[in-house]
Amino acid sequence: RAKESGKNNFKVYDHSMNLKMNKKLDLINNLHRAVEKEEFVLYYQPQVNSLTGEVVGLEALIRWESPEMGIISPAEFIPLAEETGLIIAIGDWVLKAACTQNKAWQNLGYASLPVSVNISALQFQESSFVDKVVKVLKDTELDPRWLHLEITESIAIKDTELTIDILNRLKDIGLKIALDDFGTGFSSLGYLKKFKINVLKIDSSFIRDIGEEDATITKTIIVLGKSLNMEVIAEGVETKEQFNYLKEVGCDKVQGYLFSRPVPPAEIEKMLYIA
Ligand code: C2E
Ligand code: MG
Ligand code: MG
Numbered sequence: 001r002a003k004e005s006g007k008n009n010f011k012v013y014d015h016s017m018n019l020k021m022n023k024k025l026d027l028i029n030n031l032h033r034a035v036e037k038e039e040f041v042l043y044y045q046p047q048v049n050s051l052t053g054e055v056v057g058l059e060a061l062i063r064w065e066s067p068e069m070g071i072i073s074p075a076e077f078i079p080l081a082e083e084t085g086l087i088i089a090i091g092d093w094v095l096k097a098a099c100t101q102n103k104a105w106q107n108l109g110y111a112s113l114p115v116s117v118n119i120s121a122l123q124f125q126e127s128s129f130v131d132k133v134v135k136v137l138k139d140t141e142l143d144p145r146w147l148h149l150e151i152t153e154s155i156a157i158k159d160t161e162l163t164i165d166i167l168n169r170l171k172d173i174g175l176k177i178a179l180d181d182f183g184t185g186f187s188s189l190g191y192l193k194k195f196k197i198n199v200l201k202i203d204s205s206f207i208r209d210i211g212e213e214d215a216t217i218t219k220t221i222i223v224l225g226k227s228l229n230m231e232v233i234a235e236g237v238e239t240k241e242q243f244n245y246l247k248e249v250g251c252d253k254v255q256g257y258l259f260s261r262p263v264p265p266a267e268i269e270k271m272l273y274i275a
C-alpha cells in the first residue's frame with residue numbers, strides 16, 4: 001500500500017490551481033471589506049397563493065453590490081462567508097435589514113406580509129441567536145408573526161436535542177419556521193415530526209423535473225406536509241405546466257420566475273396593495 005501511494009508522489013506545478021487560490025483569497029479580502037462597508041442589498045421574491053394568485057409572502061435574498069465586481073450572487077459568496085465565519089456578521093445584517101424593510105412597508109400602509117429570511121446553520125448554532133432575533137424584532141418593532149426563518153436540514157446534523165430546543169424557543173417568540181430545500185438533504189421523517197416545522201419548501205430540483213418521475217415525489221411531499229399540518233411552498237416554479245400540476249395536487253403556495261424573479265424593494269412595492 002505504501003508503495004502504491006508513495007512512489008509516484010511527485011506533483012507538477014499546477015498553475016490553474018494557484019490562480020484559483022489567489023482568486024479565492026482576493027474574494028475573501030473583498031468580502032471582509034464588504035461587511036465593513038455594508039455593500040449588501042436585499043432583493044425580495046414574492047410567494048404566491050396558488051388559488052388566488054395573491055402575493056402572500058416575500059423571501060429576502062441577499063446580493064453583494066461590489067464596487068469592482070458588480071452584483072454577486074449569494075451562491076458565490078455565502079459558502080465563502082460560511083467558511084470564514086463572516087456569515088455571522090452578514091446574517092445579522094440580513095435579519096435587521098429584512099425586519100426594518102418589512103416594518104417600513106407596514107408603516108407605508110401596505111397590507112402586512114411575512115418576510116422569510118434564510119438562516120445558515122452557523123448562525124442558528126450561535127448561542128446568542130435566539131436573543132439576537134428577539135432584539136431585532138424589538139428594535140424594529142416588527143410583530144414576530146411577520147417574520148419567517150428559513151433553515152435547512154443541515155442544522156439538525158449536530159445536536160438534535162439542542163436543535164429542538166432552539167426551534168421551540170424561536171416558535172415561542174411567535175415567528176414561523178420554514179424548512180428550505182426540502183428533499184435534498186438529511187431528510188429523516190422522524191425529525192420532521194420532532195421539529196414541528198410550520199412551512200415546507202419543496203426544493204426546485206423536484207419542480208424542474210415535474211414532467212417526469214418527480215411529479216410523484218412532489219405530490220407525496222405535499223401530502224406528507226399537509227398531513228403534518230405544514231404549509232407547503234414549491235420553489236423554482238418556471239412554467240405553466242409546473243404550476244398547473246402543483247395546483248392540481250393541492251400545493252398551497254408557489255414561488256418562482258413564472259411569477260417574479262427576486263427584485264429590489266421598489267419593484268416589490270408595485271406588486272403590493274394598500275391595506
Ligand atoms: P434558497 O433560499 O433556496 O433561494 C431560492 C433561490 O432560487 C434563489 O437564488 C432564487 O433567486 C432562486 N429562484 C427562485 N425562483 C427561481 C426559478 O423559478 N428558477 C430558478 N432557476 N431559480 C429560482 P439566490 O437568490 O441566488 O440564492 C441562492 C441561495 O443563497 C439561497 O437559496 C440561499 O440558500 C442562499 N441565500 C440567499 N440569501 C441569503 C441570506 O440572506 N442568508 C443566507 N444564509 N443565505 C442566503
Ligand atoms: Mg430560502
Ligand atoms: Mg431553497
Ligand code: MG
Binds near residue numbers: 180181
Ligand atoms: Mg438553498
